[in-house]
Amino acid sequence: MAATHEAQVSAVAATALDHDAIIVGAGMSGLYQLIRLRELGMRVRVFEAGTGVGGTWYWNRYPGARFDSESYSYGYSFSRELLQEWSWSEHFAPQPETLRYLDHVADRFDLRRDIRLRSRVAAAHWREEAGGWEVALEDGSRHTARFLITALGPLSAPTLPRIEGMETFRGQSFHTSRWPHGPVDFAGKRVAVIGTGATGVQTIQEVAKTATRLTVFQRTPNWCAPLHNRPITHEEQRRIKAAYPEIFRRCQETFACFLHTPDSRGAFEVSPEEREAFFEKLYAEPGFGIWQGNFRDILTDRRANALITDFVARKIRQRVEDPLMAEKLIPKNHGFGTRRVPLETNYYEVYNQPNVRLVDLRETPIERITPEGIRTGDAEHELDMIVYATGFDAITGGFDRIDIRGVEGQRLKDRWAGGPQTFMGVLVEGFPNMPMLMGPHTALGNIPRSIEYNVDWVTGLIRHMRERGLTRADARPEAVAAWTDHVKAVGTGLLSNEVDSWFTGVNRNVEGKQTRTVARYSGSAPAYRAWCDEVAAKGYRELALA
Numbered sequence: 001m002a003a004t005h006e007a008q009v010s011a012v013a014a015t016a017l018d019h020d021a022i023i024v025g026a027g028m029s030g031l032y033q034l035i036r037l038r039e040l041g042m043r044v045r046v047f048e049a050g051t052g053v054g055g056t057w058y059w060n061r062y063p064g065a066r067f068d069s070e071s072y073s074y075g076y077s078f079s080r081e082l083l084q085e086w087s088w089s090e091h092f093a094p095q096p097e098t099l100r101y102l103d104h105v106a107d108r109f110d111l112r113r114d115i116r117l118r119s120r121v122a123a124a125h126w127r128e129e130a131g132g133w134e135v136a137l138e139d140g141s142r143h144t145a146r147f148l149i150t151a152l153g154p155l156s157a158p159t160l161p162r163i164e165g166m167e168t169f170r171g172q173s174f175h176t177s178r179w180p181h182g183p184v185d186f187a188g189k190r191v192a193v194i195g196t197g198a199t200g201v202q203t204i205q206e207v208a209k210t211a212t213r214l215t216v217f218q219r220t221p222n223w224c225a226p227l228h229n230r231p232i233t234h235e236e237q238r239r240i241k242a243a244y245p246e247i248f249r250r251c252q253e254t255f256a257c258f259l260h261t262p263d264s265r266g267a268f269e270v271s272p273e274e275r276e277a278f279f280e281k282l283y284a285e286p287g288f289g290i291w292q293g294n295f296r297d298i299l300t301d302r303r304a305n306a307l308i309t310d311f312v313a314r315k316i317r318q319r320v321e322d323p324l325m326a327e328k329l330i331p332k333n334h335g336f337g338t339r340r341v342p343l344e345t346n347y348y349e350v351y352n353q354p355n356v357r358l359v360d361l362r363e364t365p366i367e368r369i370t371p372e373g374i375r376t377g378d379a380e381h382e383l384d385m386i387v388y389a390t391g392f393d394a395i396t397g398g399f400d401r402i403d404i405r406g407v408e409g410q411r412l413k414d415r416w417a418g419g420p421q422t423f424m425g426v427l428v429e430g431f432p433n434m435p436m437l438m439g440p441h442t443a444l445g446n447i448p449r450s451i452e453y454n455v456d457w458v459t460g461l462i463r464h465m466r467e468r469g470l471t472r473a474d475a476r477p478e479a480v481a482a483w484t485d486h487v488k489a490v491g492t493g494l495l496s497n498e499v500d501s502w503f504t505g506v507n508r509n510v511e512g513k514q515t516r517t518v519a520r521y522s523g524s525a526p527a528y529r530a531w532c533d534e535v536a537a538k539g540y541r542e543l544a545l546a
C-alpha cells in the first residue's frame, strides 16, 4: 500500500495548499476542532471513514453500548445553549442517544459542509517544499493542507483474534466495533461472545436476555462493578442544567476529569469496619466512584489494593450461585482497578441463567473455529453467531494504520517502534504541523473533558502562529525527550502500569505489541493541563516555530 500511495502523493506545488487544515476523523475531537478552527477563519476539511459522524459512538453499535461516565459530565461543555437544549435521558446514556447527540451537534453548528464521509485516509506525507501535508485517501484522491490534525480516537482500530478457521464459520460474526447498522436478533440463536473487557461485559448482559444459548469465551476475567444506571427525572434534569458550571468545574479539579476523585484517606487510616462501610457505600453508588473515588492508595499500594480486591471478590461470590463459576469470574492475575473497570448491570447474575455457559480459555483454549462453531480442547460448541469483543489496537493503532511520514520521509510507525515519543502527547519531532488530539501520552480519563482541553490548546497554538505569520511548528528534540521521560516518571508506582492491558499498550493479537509501553499519561489531568498551559504562556519555547 505504501508504495502505491508514494506514487499517488506526488510533488505538491509550493504555493497552493487546498486547505488550511485537514482533520482526520469526525468523532468528538474532530467535530470540536472543526468548530474552533472555523472561528479562526480557517478553511478546514474533515475526512471521516464512516458513513456518518460520531467516531466511537458511530462505530460501537453493539447491544448494551453506553457511557460509564455520567452523561452530564460527558457531553461538550463549550456551548451554554447546547447544554441547555440537550436533555440526557439516563444517568449513563446508551449509544444510540449519544450518536443522536453528536448528529445534533453536527447540524446545530452546521459542520457537515466541511466533512467528507466515506473517506478513509491511507497516507499522509509531509512536503517540506510546500510547507504542508499531502493526504491520500483510499479512493486515490489527494488533498493538501498546512496542518494535519489527527482526531483518530484512542480506541478506533479494532482487532480480531488470530484463530485458525475464522473465515470458515458459516453463521454470522461481527467485531463489536463493526456492528451492523440494521437490527441483529439473538432470539432462537446460539451465540458466542469472545472477550470480557468493558465491551464484552456490556454485550453479554444484553445477549443473555434473548439468546437461546449464550456461551462466553473468557481468557482473563476483569473486575466489574455495578453501574446503577437509571432514568433522569424531570426534577433532576432541571437541577443538572442549573448545575452545569459546577459540574464542569468539578471535572476540571478531579484527577481524571470524572465527577469522582480519590478520597483523601489511605485505606489503613480507618478502622476495618469503617473501611468495609466505605466500600459498601461505593459499591452501591452509580458510576466509577468505586474505582476513581476510593481510598487514595488503592491504585498505588499493593496492600491497600488487596483490601478492595478482596471486597469485590466477595461480592462476586455472593452474586454467582455456582461457587466454581464464581472462581472462574474472579481475576487472579491483577488487582481491582489496575485495568479499566467494566461497569455492569446484573452481569454476574447472567451466569446464574440456564441459557448461559462460561468457557474458561485458560483451562480449555480455543483450538479452531469450524464452519459450525468453536472447537476447544474438550468440546465442539455449535453456534449461529460469534461476537468478537476482542478490543482494539489502542492509542497508537489508529496511527499505525495510516502511512504517516514526516521530514525526510521518516515513518511515524518506525519512529514509535520502541514506544511513542511525543511532546505533551500533541506533537512529534520531525512531523511538523501535525497536532494530535488524544494522541499517545495525553491524559485520557473522562475523554471529552480531555478532548476539549486538547483542542483548545491546539487552537491556541495555531492562533499564535497565524497572528505572527508563522507556518511551521515542530517539537524540539530536547522537549520530546523531557516529556517522554516525564510521562514515564509519573507512571511509576501506579499498579495499572505493571499489568498487561490496553492502558499499557499490550494487545496479543497485534505483532509488536506483546510487551508493555508507556502509551498514556498517567499523572493527574490538572498536572497535565498545568504543564501545557505553561508552555503556551511562555510562548511555546519548546517548539521550533518558523
Ligand code: NA7
Pocket (backbone or CB within 6 Å): 155, 160, 161, 162, 194, 195, 196, 197, 198, 199, 200, 217, 218, 219, 220, 340, 361, 389, 390, 391, 392, 502, 508, 509
Ligand atoms: P479490551 O478491554 O481490550 O478487552 C478485550 C477482551 O478480549 C479481553 O477480555 C481480552 O482478553 C479478549 N481477547 C482478546 N483477544 C482474545 C483472544 N485471541 N482470545 C480470547 N480472548 C481475547 O477491549 P474492550 O473493547 O472491551 O474495551 C476497550 C475500551 O473501550 C474499554 O476499556 C473502554 O474504555 C471502552 P485478555 O484480557 O487479553 O486476556
